[in-house]
Amino acid sequence: MQTREPAGGARPTSRDVARAAGVSQATVSLVLGDKWQGRVSERTAGLVREAAKDLGYRPNLAARNLRLGRTRTALLVVPALSNEFFARVYAGAAAVAAEHGFGVVLYPSPEGVGPAKDPFASARAALDGVIASSMAAGALDAIRGSDLPLVMLDSDPSDPVSAAQVNLDIADGMRQVTDHLLGLGHRDFVHLASAVPSWTFEVRAQALGAALRAVPGARLRTVPTPLDVGSARESAERALTAPGARPTALVCDDDVLAAGACKAVRRLGLRVPEDISVTGFDDLALATALEPELTTVRLPAERIGETGMSALLAVLEGRTPTPGDLPVTLVLRGTTGPVAS
Incomplete structure (x- = not known):
């Protein structure tokens, strides 16, 4: 049996199957709805199934369910x-x-x-x-x-x-982090930013930057990093050992990044929070598995x-x-x- 694809590469319809099999659309519905026994011959049912297969046709179950x-x-x-x-x-x-x-x-x-x-x-x-x-x-x-x-x-x-x-009010969460750290006297920040291109991470960066730009003497450096503990540790180590004044606060886009940041601080012989404060975002179970436990933004997932x-x-x-x-x-x-x- 020869079949012909619908024009323009369109999704095949039951009408296309009927035309290819030489039957009516009602017959196609009976066969593909498995209601053909006693109403359609086995030969005709086989022709319909073969045409549907050749055309790549799949029944519109959504349309059926509008009725059912x-x-x-x-x-x-x-x-x-x-x-x-x-x-x-x-x-x-x-x-x-x-x-x-x-x-x-x-x-x-x-x-x-x-x-x-x-x-x-x-x-x-x-x-x-x-x-x-x-x-x-x-x-x-x-x-x-x-x-x-x-x-x-x-x-x-x-x-x-x-x-x-x-x-979620992500921007307000980052503002709460910033206000907390500023209240503790921090003015030199590193933003350990997720390298994942996502709106939710863009909002965190924008809110943090806007909050610190309004504070005289505040400094912010953004360090993008893949979203895993090992990459975050390496990125945080580089940020903490870069030339110039050492930052006093690492603001992390995610608790996973914060875990890597805490590891970096310890590997450099420094202490959290005595030498470096670290914050996260999400309040995952990981936040209370760290020692000390992580200051973070709780998102009501x-x-x-x-x-x-x-x-x-x-x-x-x-x-x-x-x-x-x-x-x-x-x-x-x-x-x-x-x-x-």
Whole structure:
């Protein structure tokens, strides 16, 4: 049997399958919906399946479910599974989803914060909506197409693509860190900045820079580093041994980077916080595993997952999600102290 691809490389439809098999669209629906027995001959069913296979056709399950009821499934896309923050976001989203009879599929983007590949043959065929944490909306194009509602978490609020935004007040978190360290007398700062190109890290850098520019005599040097302990240790060692006055505070974009910074301080024979104060961001379990325990910004990861799922449910029901950023909290522990006299 000869088949012909749809013009222009378009996604094949049931009409294309019907034309290729020489049958009606109703027959295609019966065969591919597995309702053909007793109504269509085995030969005809075989022709339909062969045509569908040759064309690469997949039934539009989303359209079927509009008639039968939603799939009641959301996709949560995250940059990585190795970060505890995203596991907690998932836990929050899944808890709210379960209360409403929904399931949540967790999907780490293979390219990190880059473009996420469609995890299914067609995500639109299996989902009611997409939630994405700490990614750019454009990275979700292959998944959401133009018809799935998208809720963005901890992402650029100026992006017009999403149906709803749920953000943390990241800038305020960095301002709390800065005010705390300035109050302890620190004026010479190094920003151990994540090299991951993400809106949430850009906001941290902008808030820190703006806060210190307003303080006479304050100095800030930014040191980008990959988001792992070993790289952070090496970067912090270079910053602490560079020519000129040694910084008294290392402000880190993440608790993982802060752990590397603390190791660097100790390897140089210095003390935290007597010689160098160190701060983190996220309040992961790692923060209390360090000695001394880490001063860091607590992000309500479960809460942002809950709010994100609630926002998606609101969109699906035709309601307007509640706007507003979620507050964050500076947690004071043992890695910050007054500047040594």
